[in-house]
């Protein structure tokens with residue numbers, strides 16, 4: 001009985017201290033003052049283990065299909081490169097300003113199962129700036145992005161740049177009249 005009273009008293013005191021701490025404003029939430037080592041460890045281990053556990057049973061579809069990779073490249077360029085960069089491409093100012101920093105996905109794709117890349121891109125990671133794409137992209141589109149990541153992890157900056165210029169050339173030289181058909185009011 002005495003032990004139970006002591007344990008409860010300690011818990012109540014800890015709870016009061018926690019409430020005082022939360023209301024004090026002492027903790028600096030500025031990203032210029034990084035989390036202390038222990039907190040950083042707690043957050044990153046929790047996030048890593050959660051992603052691992054939740055993605056481990058997701059079946060991985062065949063990812064070697066060239067049209068999936070090509071579509072995945074377009075989607076990666078539209079939605080991911082600003083924050084994560086690519087071979088030879090730096091993160092944008094927005095990506096560079098986030099904390100935790102968006103990792104280089106070349107390394108992530110080398111280290112992680114495709115199912116984990118898929119799970120993170122689909123679900124987002126709370127309170128980090130990593131958006132989830134389940135509301136805007138189908139599962140198939142997210143797998144296309146993963147198919148591209150599996151290729152990008154072995155690409156040189158030159159190979160990535162060649163893909164970008166091939167894509168730009170296709171967009172900037174549309175068939176005669178194509179732009180007129182798409183934007184009749186603009187190209188009259």
Ligand code: HEC
Pocket residue numbers: 047075076079080081082083084095098099100101102103105108116117118120121125128129130131133145
């Ligand atoms: C607005 C910025 C932003 C965009 C856009 C973004 N991400 Fe992220 N992403 C992040 C941040 C920040 C993290 C780090 C989260 C953390 O440390 O827990 C992250 C983490 C990840 C991770 C985990 C990698 C690792 O090594 O732990 C994957 C996989 C990922 N993003 C994939 C994508 C894909 C695929 C896209 C595009 C469809 C994308 N992200 C778009 C900000 C972004």
